[in-house]
Amino acid sequence: MSTFGKGTLIDRRVMLLGTGAFSALGAKALAADAINVGVLRFVSSGGLYLAIERGYFKAEAIDVSLTFFEAAQPIAVSIASGDTQFGLTGISGGTLNLAGRGALKIIASQGGEKKGYTGNLLVASNAAFARGLTSFEALNGASVAISQVGSTFHYQLGQIADAKGFGLAKIAIKPLQSLPNMVAAVKTGQVDATILAPHIAGPLIAHGDVKLIGPLSDIADYQYGGLFTSPKILTGNRDLAVRFVRAYVRGLVDYNAALMRRGADGRPVEDDLAVKAGLEIGKYVYPSDPPAEAARKVIAAAVYCDPTGKVDIADIDRQISWYKSQKLVDASVETKAVVDTSIVP
Amino acid sequence: MPYDLRPVPFRGGGFAPKHLRFFGPATFLAVLAYWWIGTHLGWISPIAMPTPMEVARALIDMVQTGELWQHLGASLQRLLIGGAIGGISGVIVGFAIGLSSIARSTALPLVSALFPIPKIALLPLFIIWFGIGESSKYATIAFGVFSPMVIAAFGGVDGVDRNLIRMAQSFGIPTRDIIAKIVLPGALPALLSGVRIAASIGIILLTAAEMIGAQYGVGAMVLASGNLMQTDRLIAGVLILSALGLTVAFLIGCVEKTVLKWRG
Numbered sequence: 001m002s003t004f005g006k007g008t009l010i011d012r013r014v015m016l017l018g019t020g021a022f023s024a025l026g027a028k029a030l031a032a033d034a035i036n037v038g039v040l041r042f043v044s045s046g047g048l049y050l051a052i053e054r055g056y057f058k059a060e061a062i063d064v065s066l067t068f069f070e071a072a073q074p075i076a077v078s079i080a081s082g083d084t085q086f087g088l089t090g091i092s093g094g095t096l097n098l099a100g101r102g103a104l105k106i107i108a109s110q111g112g113e114k115k116g117y118t119g120n121l122l123v124a125s126n127a128a129f130a131r132g133l134t135s136f137e138a139l140n141g142a143s144v145a146i147s148q149v150g151s152t153f154h155y156q157l158g159q160i161a162d163a164k165g166f167g168l169a170k171i172a173i174k175p176l177q178s179l180p181n182m183v184a185a186v187k188t189g190q191v192d193a194t195i196l197a198p199h200i201a202g203p204l205i206a207h208g209d210v211k212l213i214g215p216l217s218d219i220a221d222y223q224y225g226g227l228f229t230s231p232k233i234l235t236g237n238r239d240l241a242v243r244f245v246r247a248y249v250r251g252l253v254d255y256n257a258a259l260m261r262r263g264a265d266g267r268p269v270e271d272d273l274a275v276k277a278g279l280e281i282g283k284y285v286y287p288s289d290p291p292a293e294a295a296r297k298v299i300a301a302a303v304y305c306d307p308t309g310k311v312d313i314a315d316i317d318r319q320i321s322w323y324k325s326q327k328l329v330d331a332s333v334e335t336k337a338v339v340d341t342s343i344v345p
Numbered sequence: 346m347p348y349d350l351r352p353v354p355f356r357g358g359g360f361a362p363k364h365l366r367f368f369g370p371a372t373f374l375a376v377l378a379y380w381w382i383g384t385h386l387g388w389i390s391p392i393a394m395p396t397p398m399e400v401a402r403a404l405i406d407m408v409q410t411g412e413l414w415q416h417l418g419a420s421l422q423r424l425l426i427g428g429a430i431g432g433i434s435g436v437i438v439g440f441a442i443g444l445s446s447i448a449r450s451t452a453l454p455l456v457s458a459l460f461p462i463p464k465i466a467l468l469p470l471f472i473i474w475f476g477i478g479e480s481s482k483y484a485t486i487a488f489g490v491f492s493p494m495v496i497a498a499f500g501g502v503d504g505v506d507r508n509l510i511r512m513a514q515s516f517g518i519p520t521r522d523i524i525a526k527i528v529l530p531g532a533l534p535a536l537l538s539g540v541r542i543a544a545s546i547g548i549i550l551l552t553a554a555e556m557i558g559a560q561y562g563v564g565a566m567v568l569a570s571g572n573l574m575q576t577d578r579l580i581a582g583v584l585i586l587s588a589l590g591l592t593v594a595f596l597i598g599c600v601e602k603t604v605l606k607w608r609g
Contacts, residue, residue, distance in 0.1 A: 073574075076574075080392055093572070093573045094573045097573055097575060098392070101391060101392055101574075102392075148568075148569070149568075149569035149573065150569065150573040173560055174560070175559070175560075175569070176477070176557055177557065177568075181557065184469075184473075185472075185558075188473075190477045191477070191558075329573075330575065
């Protein structure tokens, strides 16, 4: 070092460079894990976004790059094909079938319905509401738009039909393939009702385009989202999965601390802590909105996520037997083949 | 001049491909054998492709539960009604283009502009115009069938022997009879090959038409199986669609044999 020797400043700089190079080397030895994660631009993935923004993955020496998808199903397929290593997506008939065949495993939870928290809403078209479709019971005999056969919306309709005791066969299910189609169909009264995520339903209800019947969390608690990975990673690179989940759960804890608090009026608390998380998540979920607006939307639409990331085995059991009873999931699919609880016990 | 008296062998045999009876089934069997062996020995992953046995079981299951007839019934109704609307109006417009200068100058460019439009892209509009019920499904199939039938019909009319028409006109035969007795039979072969193409396009569009709001139908079933990653039912549905195409082609072949007997 003294060969540079023109005083302490340079020496210090060189020393800094030296330590910089050393730590870079050290990090490089650890940071071999560059992984691809498949996600939707949904607030339910907020835990993951916070973990990225707050450097929790970096701390576990994982370099996360995100691949954004437009629909839930392709995320599961991309994990099965090895294009992504992890994915946050819905627990649907399709993902359960893939998991049952050994292509995927659920290792932690994501979003869900829980009483008192923001969640999916059942909405009616104005015409159907005027005709008396104002309660869950009145869905008996109505036509309802869903995205796809075997989707989480399909399951939630089944939950309503079971809870109100009229059976799903009494509902005319209209699969319309996409969210915009569902919104268009209920706005124009071509279907009587549909189930929508809160961030989509909110503005529609406010504009008077549709009428609110009720939140799905009134029907039952339901874990509809999961963190998926491939069995290959669980056996071949288990350490990576453990570190990934550790960082993800830290994000979930922050998400809960910031966004799951309710004021005296039962509405989400909107203080600095919430706005900070809203800004961080908003970047990913509403990238084209101004940051303040995006943060406000995130706070309003933050659905329930279990802070521990624990998978509710009993609920997954219930879901699988319902899908089986509707012949949407193969009879051979078993809960223990679908879920791996060894990382988040 | 010296004459070259070498014998000249006959060389103008052409390619003349003949129908070899057992090669068709053998090709299918070879594909089936490859599929069977591949899935059983594991070169083909069970996630990528179900085994032939699983597909057969899915098909049998659909027959036993009566699900198959529900799907086929819904799809055939859509194909027949949509196909009839599109086919009949296509033939009428095609004949008009073939026979009248005004129709040729106005309708032909319009049809040529309509033909390449992907009907699937118009689906959202069809839903606004016709709703998510059966009408939008008929419309999708009718639109798809219309253009090829127009082109087949006016091509057929153009291909009718001009001398026959001129002779009939010289003998003072009424135009109605000329159309019914000379133009229509003369255009029939082209019309029937048009039906072949239109029927296949109709079956392709069936899946698109059943994307929106269809609870039953082979296309809806294929889509739902894809969403559910039930690849055995997916392949079973694709086989049903392809069997539907084969059946339609066979029926058109039978019609051709009886209706075109006069050609000798």
